[in-house]
Amino acid sequence: MSISEFLAPESVSMGIAAHDKAELMAAMLKLVAGRPQITDMSVVERDVQAREQAMSTGVGKGLALPHAKTQGVSETVAALAVLAKPVPFDAVDGLPVQIVFLVLGIPEAKSQHVKILSRVSRLMNQEAVRRRMLAAKNDDELFAALEDAENHLLDE
Template sequence: MHTTEIHQLLSPRAISVGLPGATKTDVLNNLIDLLQGHPLVQDLEAVRAAVFEREEMMSTGVGKGLALPHAKTAAVSGTVAAFAVTAAPVPFDAIDHLPVRLLFLLVGTEAAKSQHIKVLSRVSRLMNQEAFRERLLQAGSAED
């Protein structure tokens, strides 16, 4: 799939409102678990390893309560995404030192590097809008 339309990358199964977890590791694991059974994911544990390896390089907590964990791996055959609003604020080593409640996970192949960057850029622009972040935090379900 060669799209930068975020809604086309997210299925309702890959969205969680009230994602549990008290630590960065907990919420990342629970977020990655949302990709279980996704047709483009060949090896969920390899995806998990790639996401945590990228996170070790530098925190993906970008500020304003948002984290954009991402990775490139051969464990997927196309770009996949998951989104979550955590049940409670989670310490995430964010750039502004604030806890995180919104997480957008993006995993793609090395070949889709350009799409990867475009999607992350689009999500960043959307999440920079306080009204948009507030609407997400008020969501009661994945459909919202």
């Protein structure tokens, strides 16, 4: 299982502009809005907001990992973005975020959801991976950086 299998070209974005956490969350949700796995966008929005209100998903080192288990999707779907400028996000380390993964899963797939979140965390804990993503010049380079990092991780 790889993170990239849950992404689509239209849900990977380099250089998103957002001024605050609310704008950023709206931009991330917009990246998945047209995906066929989205069955009810209002339910997705509600569940992502509820999860974020329960506890910030700013996990540190400039990474946010908003996620939710929701009935608004038919199967797991994800989005990846690098922001034009870091945005305050109430992260655990107090730093603003610049790399964001959104992960939406069905409630019945708890194990898969946890594995995906764990895999993202493991990849993003590597400074070289974060640097390569931040240096990407376009969406394709960003996606390639993720795929290369995952392939390297699988080789370990």
